[in-house]
Amino acid sequence: xxxxxxxxxxxxxxxxxYILTCYWFGEFQVAGCELEWVDNYEAGRNAIxxxxxxxxxxxxxxxxxxxLELLHEAVNNGCTVPIILxxxxxDREIDLEAMxxxxxxxxxxxxLTAPLLERSIRYAIERKQTEKKIREQAALLDVAxxxxxxxxxxxxxxxxxxxxxxxxxxxxxxxxxxxxxxxxHEKNLWQLQESVxxxxxxxxxxxxLTQRTKFDKEIIVxxxxxxxxxxxxxxxxxxxxxxxxxxxxxxxxQFLRAQRLESIGTLASGIAHDLNNVxxxxxxxxxxxxxxxxxxxxxxxLPILITxxxxxxxxxxxxxxxxxxLEGERTLLQLKHLVIEIKQIIKETFPKSIEVFTYISQNLxxxxxxxxxxxxxxxxxxxxxxxxxxxxGTLKISVENFLIDDxxxxxxxxxxxxxxxxxTVTDTGIGIKTQTLERIFDPFFTTKEPGQGTGLGLSTxxxxxxxxxxxxxxxxxxxxxxQFKVYLPAQETKEIIEEQEQELLSGNGELILVVDDEAAIxxxxxxxxxxxxxxxxxxxxxxxxxALYAEHxxxxxxxxxxxxxxxxxxxxxxxxLQKINxxxxxxxxxxxxxxxxxxxxxxxxxxxxxxxxxxxxxxxQTISAVKKNGN
Numbered sequence: 310x311x312x313x314x315x316x317x318x319x320x321x322x323x324x325x326x327y328i329l330t331c332y333w334f335g336e337f338q339v340a341g342c343e344l345e346w347v348d349n350y351e352a353g354r355n356a357i358x359x360x361x362x363x364x365x366x367x368x369x370x371x372x373x374x375x376x377l378e379l380l381h382e383a384v385n386n387g388c389t390v391p392i393i394l395x396x397x398x399x400d401r402e403i404d405l406e407a408m409x410x411x412x413x414x415x416x417x418x419x420x421l422t423a424p425l426l427e428r429s430i431r432y433a434i435e436r437k438q439t440e441k442k443i444r445e446q447a448a449l450l451d452v453a454x455x456x457x458x459x460x461x462x463x464x465x466x467x468x469x470x471x472x473x474x475x476x477x478x479x480x481x482x483x484x485x486x487x488x489x490x491x492x493x494h495e496k497n498l499w500q501l502q503e504s505v506x507x508x509x510x511x512x513x514x515x516x517x518l519t520q521r522t523k524f525d526k527e528i529i530v531x532x533x534x535x536x537x538x539x540x541x542x543x544x545x546x547x548x549x550x551x552x553x554x555x556x557x558x559x560x561x562x563q564f565l566r567a568q569r570l571e572s573i574g575t576l577a578s579g580i581a582h583d584l585n586n587v588x589x590x591x592x593x594x595x596x597x598x599x600x601x602x603x604x605x606x607x608x609x610x611l612p613i614l615i616t617x618x619x620x621x622x623x624x625x626x627x628x629x630x631x632x633x634x635l636e637g638e639r640t641l642l643q644l645k646h647l648v649i650e651i652k653q654i655i656k657e658t659f660p661k662s663i664e665v666f667t668y669i670s671q672n673l674x675x676x677x678x679x680x681x682x683x684x685x686x687x688x689x690x691x692x693x694x695x696x697x698x699x700x701x702g703t704l705k706i707s708v709e710n711f712l713i714d715d716x717x718x719x720x721x722x723x724x725x726x727x728x729x730x731x732x733t734v735t736d737t738g739i740g741i742k743t744q745t746l747e748r749i750f751d752p753f754f755t756t757k758e759p760g761q762g763t764g765l766g767l768s769t770x771x772x773x774x775x776x777x778x779x780x781x782x783x784x785x786x787x788x789x790x791x792q793f794k795v796y797l798p799a800q801e802t803k804e805i806i807e808e809q810e811q812e813l814l815s816g817n818g819e820l821i822l823v824v825d826d827e828a829a830i831x832x833x834x835x836x837x838x839x840x841x842x843x844x845x846x847x848x849x850x851x852x853x854x855x856a857l858y859a860e861h862x863x864x865x866x867x868x869x870x871x872x873x874x875x876x877x878x879x880x881x882x883x884x885x886l887q888k889i890n891x892x893x894x895x896x897x898x899x900x901x902x903x904x905x906x907x908x909x910x911x912x913x914x915x916x917x918x919x920x921x922x923x924x925x926x927x928x929x930q931t932i933s934a935v936k937k938n939g940n
Contacts, residue, residue, distance in 0.1 A: 314343040315434065316361065320353035320379070321346070321368040321395070326418070330366075333423035342430060350374040357383045357390070364430055365392045368418075369403060377407060384411040391433035395421070413437075456530070456551040459537070464488040467546060475849065476530075476553055478523030478876070493520040504534065508547065512536045517554070524850070524875030526826065529558045556829040591618050641800065642678050644708050644730055645669045651687050652706065655695075662701025670709040674799035676730050682773045683797075689770050690734040690793050697738025697791060705735040710799065716837045716925040719829075723780035728799040735792045741785040749783070770795075814933040816843035820861065821932070823847045824854040824870040824882065825898070834869070837925040843932075851877025855885050862890055867932060869919075872899040872910065880909060887914060894935055 319330055327346045334344045345362070347353050350371045357365060357379070365383075367376040376394055383392060394407040394415045404415040413433045416425065456473035460466045469484040477484075479492055500516070508514040514534040521527055530551040537546045595614045602608060648667055655665050676683075687706075694704050711731040718724045741749065750771045774781050778798045785791035821843055825831045828849070835845040846861070848854035851874055858865060868886060872879030879897060886893050897910045898919045910918065916935040919927065 315363045315430065317342050317344050317364045317366060317430065318353075318356055318362040319344060319346045319366045319368075320350075320356070320371070320376070321366070322348050322371055323368070324348065326368065330426075333426060342427075350379060353379055354382065357388055358386070360388065360390055362390060364433055365390060366395060367392055368395045369397065369400065377403060377410065380407060380410050380412055389437075391437050393429055393433060456549075456553070458484070458489075458549050459546050460489055460549065461546050464490060466492075473551075476522070476528070476551065477520075478850075493522065508534050508536055518551075522875075524826075526875055528553060528555045530554060553828065556827075640677070640680070641675045642680055642683070643673065643675055644683070644732065644797075645673055647680065647684060647687060648706055648708055648732075651684070651691060654688070655691055655704070659691075659695050659704075660701065663695060663698055664701075664703045666703065666705045668705070668707040668709075670707075672710070673708060674710050674728060674730055676777070676797045676799055678777050678797065679773075683777075686770045686773050686795065687732065687734070689767070690795075693767070694734060694736035694738060694791070697736050697740070699739075702737035702790070703735075705733070707733045707735075709733075711796065712926060713796075714925050716833055716928075719833050721780070721782070724796070729779070729796045730799050732795040732797070733792065734795075735790065737790040740787040740789050741783075741791055742787060746783065746785060814929045815841040816932070818842060818844060819866040819936075820844040820846065820864045822854060822858060822861075822865050822868045822870075824849075824851065824868065824874070826850055826871065826874045830871075834928070837928060841925070841929055850874050851879070851882035851885070854882055855889070858886055858893075859889060862893075867894045867896065867935060869896045869898060869928075869932075872897055880913070883910060883913060883915060896931055896935060 317334075319327060321327055321330075327348075330346075331344060334342055342364075347356055350373070353365075353367065353371070356362070367379055369376040371379065376396075380392055380394060391413040392411070394404070394412045395418055396403050396407075396415055397418060400417075404417075407415050413436050414429050416429055454472055456476040457468075457470045458466055458473050459468040466484050466487055466489055469479075469481045471481075473484070474480055477492060479487075484492060500518075504514045504516060513536065514532075516532055518530050518532045519527065520530060531554050533550045535548040535550075537548050591614070595611055595618060598607070599611045599615065602611065648669060652665055652667050655663075659665070691704065691706070698704070709731055711729045713724050713726055713729055715726055718726055750767050771781060774795055774797070779796045781796070782794045783791065784794075816838070821838055823831055823834050823838070823845055824847070825834070826849055831847040831849070835847055838845040846857060846865075848857050851870075854868070854870065855877075858868065870879050870882055874882070877885075879899070883895055883897070886895065895915045896917045896919060897915045916938065917931045919931055
């Protein structure tokens with residue numbers, strides 16, 4: 310207790326109760342307290358509004374009104390001074406309602422004594438001091454980048470910091486008093502129970518959890534739990550610190566997938582060698598017998614044997630192509646000739662219900678490669694696109710120059726800085742299921758009917774591309790089509806590099822709002838902009854973007870927004886921004902936005918469109934063009 314007197318105000322319309330309370334304060338020396346008294350509701354309300362006291366003792370019976378009403382009114386008006394409600398004997402429901410409304414304690418008059426009154430006042434003062442410390446600590450915790458929250462042993466959330474709001478999407482007022490299992494769904498409930506057991510035994514627990522945000526986005530967190538002996542007067546609580554490691558785990562998954570494919574390739578290479586040793590004598594013997602046997606039955610069976618032995622040999626050849634690319638003759642190639650040839654084959658052999666479009670960039674760089682193998686890559690991708698459009702559709706093939714910088718390389722495990730040629734094959738077919746997408750490059754994996762595919766097509770494509778020093782990216786949506794991007798190292802020249810460097814246009818300190826639900830893309834885009842004399846602020850979804858733009862609209866010169874986001878998509882975000890400022894400059898961004906969405910975005914006034922992933926040069930060029938057109 311402080312040395313200064315604690316000012317206590319009694320609000321009670323019964324003078325006898327006041328005299329008794331005075332007697333306790335004086336005769337029994339309720340330590341360090343000074344008592345004042347008002348005898349009606351109105352006087353009590355005015356006194357509380359002035360907030361000149363340290364504690365309010367409020368009787369439930371106050372004439373036409375009651376103390377519970379006064380309590381509600383005081384709390385709603387922002388009163389932070391502790392209030393203790395005095396009730397009659399057995400008024401349990403009133404007591405509970407008072408605690409829910411914000412009273413720090415309740416005392417039954419029939420049981421009231423001087424020591425009990427003193428303990429209650431001390432408890433109220435200590436609680437006020439504790440809550441002040443908690444608020445101070447909470448202010449510090451809100452600066453933290455990790456999601457920090459406290460929950461009791463019944464899983465009810467007691468504290469929720471700003472980073473938790475950002476990670477999970479639940480605002481503090483939505484999360485407090487909720488059970489964490491209602492805010493997200495852990496995948497492994499048995500792991501949670503085991504974690505609690507370890508926590509109660511050791512006082513702490515560390516592990517990884519898979520959860521879902523308010524917007525149904527799956528995230529992976531590194532979670533650290535610490536058992537607290539007391540928090541907000543709870544006997545035991547759990548302090549939880551969660552770090553978002555979703556991007557880290559995705560990169561690890563890419564790395565492990567690459568290792569898995571390498572292991573499969575090593576195994577397949579050894580099997581292919583043995584299979585060749587088995588198939589070679591079978592094929593040769595069958596061909597020899599074909600020239601020697603005369604009976605009709607044998608002459609009918611031998612061609613079957615020879616055909617299937619050749620088929621097996623071709624499968625082995627594809628396996629070897631997957632594992633080490635089947636080193637062929639490398640020459641300088643101009644890929645536009647390959648695309649023209651493939652387009653001609655498609656027009657002659659594919660169903661007429663499939664429309665084919667090609668785009669070949671001017672001044673296309675050259676690649677060092679095996680023409681036959683690259684022909685196989687492109688043909689394989691086009692055949693897969695055809696099979697994905699049984700009822701017809703559109704097939705697009707494009708070839709462009711592409712300069713990969715550090716910005717792009719950070720978003721792709723297999724990418725390195727340098728000049729590339731990118732071949733893009735896009736279809737409007739049935740798309741690939743998410744669970745299937747992870748396995749499409751595995752040897753012998755196929756979704757086709759038995760006898761219609763070997764499962765080696767895409768694994769062969771991957772092997773050839775890797776043997777050429779390149780990599781491949783895939784984006785697909787069920788019912789929306791697929792897009793395969795093949796990146797091949799180009800033959801660089803000093804003139805090309807210098808030209809690209811000269812085109813890197815810096816800003817003049819303009820503020821740009823970057824909106825994307827992927828944290829890695831937000832961070833690397835912000836870094837690139839700031840490295841070229843722009844300022845940047847970021848938003849993780851459309852709702853946050855609207856709030857930031859409303860706050861900084863006079864400073865923000867341009868908005869860069871993703872089209873596919875949870876909660877509020879790109880189109881809705883764009884329309885809302887335009888309601889705030891009809892002249893807002895917006896660049897739309899997407900990995901594979903449907904044509905109708907892109908067209909709609911242009912129709913409502915976006916200034917440009919960027920396809921993910923984009924290089925820093927592409928980003929700066931687009932921003933520069935929008936700035937010029939807007940002047």
